[in-house]
Amino acid sequence: MSDSKDLLRAPFELAYNYKRSNGPVMSKFFDALGKQTILGTKSSTGKVFSPAAEFDPDTYESLNDMVEVGPGGSVESFSWIEAPQKHHLIKEPFAFALIKLDGADSSMLHMIADCNEADLSIGTRVTAAWSETTTKRITDIKFFTLEK
């Protein structure tokens, strides 16, 4: 048995160039993001899901009633990233957070930046900051910032 220091070790990169078919509901959600608008889907019980859900997890009905939500919301939960890694989109300290957008009953996982860890607590008000160029992806919302 060789010493572990003698073992060969090499960097490895595994990449898949997936394309995702958005489907009728998520297409509307992503199209709206390209116009700096955040949509949710509303169920017959009045519950609003954003990001848009295709089905109601309680009633199992398919959802296609699109309603506008946000761009403001409140922090439901967050995790502060003090030392961002190579793969993070934000290079300064930031938070991953669950954000319940105004008008929505579910929360969206996104990032909060341009603030300090001490600025954040559950219930903190935040609002969407948009990317300079939109690509109809969730990253069209660049991150959320503290509501002025």
Place this chain on the structure above:
Amino acid sequence: MSAEDIPKDYSESPINLEYFYTAGSATTRFLNQVKEGNIVGQGCPKCKAVYVPPRGSCPRCGVATDIEVPLTDKGCIESFTVVHIPIPGNPIVPPYVCAMIRLDGANISFLHLIQDVDIENIRIGMRIQAVWKPKEEWTHSLENIKWFAPIDEPDVDVATLRFHES
């Protein structure tokens, strides 16, 4: 909802994983030999099966394969497939042939390319030999072998390759 109402769009959703691969002691021994242009399998001390590439143990007997077995770079095609569909990021232009290569003296096969032959002439049992890159390009990788090419020897009946416990 009619078909016209459904936007036919896709979103790019690339997945990228970067990590370190640690070879382990059996693969390290194997790849150190590959770097020198040698193919060295590992034999089971119990059932005598020879594994190339070796993984360090015999799945049949559950014991370490600590016998080094030098092999040649000749063997035969155990199985093959013609690839017609391009894979993004793969520089090889279809159609090309991937084959399970059974080296002489080995009891398992590994995947590699077959070239220097018309695809319609490739067959199970065909004798082949490794075509190596120039020595100065050798690294710790089976990519030191560019591909396998047919050699002028009679085909092998693959049924004779079946493992018989001694």
